[in-house]
Amino acid sequence: MKKLSYLFIALFISACQAEPDFTEEVTPLLHTREGSLQFAQTDNLNLDALGIVHPTKIVRKDSLYVILTPQSAYRFAIYNHLNGTLHHLVPAGSGEGEGHCYLNLHLNGNIVSALDFSTGRLVEIDLNHCTEADYRPVFTSLTTHGKTPLGAVRAGNRIISTGIYTSGRYCSTNPAENEDIYSVAYPECALPSLSDSLKSIFYASNCLALNRPQTRLACANMQYGCLDLCDIREDQLIRVNEVHLNRPGVSIRLQRPKGRKMWYPVAYTDHNLFGFCDLTTSDDYIFALYSGRTYRQYRNDVDKGRVILVFDWNGSHVRTYHLSNSCSSISYDPVTDAIYALSHEKGKCEIITLNL
Secondary structure (H helix, E strand, O other), X not given: OOOOOOHHHHXXXXXXXXXXXXXXXXXXXXXXXXXXXXXOHHHOEEOHHHOOOOOOEEEEEOOEEEEEOOOXXXXXXXXXXXXXXXEEEEEEXXXXXXXXXXXXXXXXXXXXXXXXXXXXXXXXXXXXXXXXXXXXXXXXXXXXXXXOEEEEEEEOOEEEEEEOOOOOXXXXXXOOOOEEEEEOOOOOOOOOOOOHHHHHHHOOOOEEEEOOOOOEEEEEOOOOOEEXXXXXXXXXXXXXXXXXXXXXXXXXXXXXXXXXXOXXXXXEOOOOOOOEEEEEEOOOEEEEEEOOOOHHHHHHHOOOEEEEEEEEOOOOEEEEEEEEEEEEEEEEEOOXXXXXXXXXXXXXXXXXXXXX
């Protein structure tokens, strides 16, 4: 798997519509209630020195860092920064107990989860036991009833997912009862005649986060800046707010061009402003790492950003933080009240500490 991470979805299964004359519109939130987050060089964790190559996402919990390593023999590295031990979980592959294509990590209590969108299986890693010699993560398939999930997160005994769905934007699955319940319409599109199946591609999201009581869901798009907030009420979701940072730059072809074997009905243009790279949450806020980059200028680095937009759980913008480093992932730790960011600068990968 190449260094495309989000681009696999963003550029190859692409989505929605826009006018051919689309011009870049930078969101004013970048310069609203703005400030900067500094980091101390002594707090850096050099992943190259640990032998961790091409990391894409991180989460931090107490003394542990969980690091997504999509090009390694094992998909997850777990590093204890107190005792220096390093463990690896989930060998590469599509068989039982293996993983292939993960794009995101989610921390919920002591459980880290990630969806393998190539197999449709959610893997859950218990941080209380993950370093034990005989520990094995739990895998749950979300492809029952013909589903094609793209992102998922567990809320109690249900798993909430997004995907190529035509019955609603979100599917709430109870694996024990083999039950799927769909809810919430797709956000408004510029082209009302789009089918739900094309809308599901347009709003394809694999970046999901919950608040601690698991009563509210945040869902972000990498393809362009759309943040969707929903209440979780048992097996149903109810939209609270939508935040759109800019119009998407896309082209649409509803009919296959003559002589073309490969055809994408909707595709993002190379001047489209990409949206959210990652989400992390506190009790009060959603921290959204924002790209705002174009493929034309940044190519395979559009999945990184130097801006963190902060929203409350109603979707109101609170503040904007500017970073000195390009980062691909962020993780908030309530114990230290700091954000840990995966920095990619000058060919070096390290985790930096951003003190709030």
